Amino acid sequence: MTGVASKCNYSCVMTPDTPGTARPGGRTARNTAAVLQATLDELGEHGYAALTVERVAARSGVHKATVYRRWGGADGLVAAALEWSASRTWEPERTGSLYTDLLALARAVLHGFTEAPEGAVSAASVAAAFASPRVAEALRVFMVDRHERAAVVVAEAAARGEVPEGTDPAQVVRSAIAPVYYRLFVSREPVAPADLRLAARVTADAAARGAFVPGG
């Protein structure tokens, strides 16, 4: 085992077990942890464009051929990192009203895509999804999970009578956060606090008026 030892900068808690494989024992698990940690560190420091299997291999101390065998390439590393991120439980902030909940949600999205370390992984996933069907699928699963978790704020708004029964929670969530993604990745404009407030306000008002009830 030559090579440089892993330089762990942040979020050093990495699940050391890999259940489901034929031999989930010590060394394989250690390699998995080291490689994923190195992937996170590399993404955080240099971004997805500079993510190289060779660098990850050198940093983790795992041989290059092993990384290729188990993850297939840079996209496989990103997909694995994203799946690991998805395993971390997440729950939306509760603030008392739908508007403020959606605003907090939009802020969380902005934060989660711009701040390290999750920001690097998330942005890398969006970028890698263009080139890798595997990453695209992992990203889709991740986003569906986030939609379902965020739906709670809509359900509670319905329970409070803020929005009518039958409101589609996922559509409300999408409407509130889509402008953030649009500015971040498509139009490449800066995202101002006023933009977040506008999206949350428009969405909350529309939801209150029943715009997100499928039938009516």
Add this chain to the structure above:
Amino acid sequence: MTGVASKCNYSCVMTPDTPGTARPGGRTARNTAAVLQATLDELGEHGYAALTVERVAARSGVHKATVYRRWGGADGLVAAALEWSASRTWEPERTGSLYTDLLALARAVLHGFTEAPEGAVSAASVAAAFASPRVAEALRVFMVDRHERAAVVVAEAAARGEVPEGTDPAQVVRSAIAPVYYRLFVSREPVAPADLRLAARVTADAAARGAFVPGG
């Protein structure tokens, strides 16, 4: 001049002049046209992930080193193709009401990112913008231009009295089309006609109620 001749599949109208350069004469212009056409064809057939300078060079009949010298790489080719697309005039469809105008706009966005050949260039630009500041800047300029052109439908709605004076046209446009981009590139969900209608409806209603007037 060895190599394979350009195989032009679609949109063979390519601006043959390159004003501003020191020597915009015949051969340089022909090379520019051949290379950009080959780039479009490659993007349309194989996508950005498979876009290679060598393939473009072989297809266009221009030497590899020349392509590297003049465009710098695959990202430069995409940026040039995007700038060429931006030079094509575009104008939003006018249907008589803000809701139907926004719906047509959302449909045009979906079409423009999924149908060939513009779809391939547009999607490639979004993908390449993650790795190339040059493409990111070209994309930003392109989107700003589209926002300005699309703003006409909001101005006309204001003239008809559908929305209050002072409504920010660009914000209305963003609100209507952001969910399309979100589904296409982030959540990777299918985009249904009902989704377009919902986004247009929510945005048009909010605009009618004055939600997009900055001060009030």
Add this chain to the structure above:
DNA sequence: TCGCTATTGCGACAACAGTCGCATCAAGTG
């Protein structure tokens, strides 16, 4: 403790991307 075998380490290898120096060519000029 011992043997089986999945997994890994290792280095050589092929394929590819990108660069460089130089000879050649053609567009613009008088």
Add this chain to the structure above:
DNA sequence: CACTTGATGCGACTGTTGTCGCAATAGCGA
């Protein structure tokens, strides 16, 4: 028509990416 010069063609070269076969290692069960 000749001359100048910027752009191009050409091929060789370097560095990087990804693959392969084989020997060694270390889980895991007996």
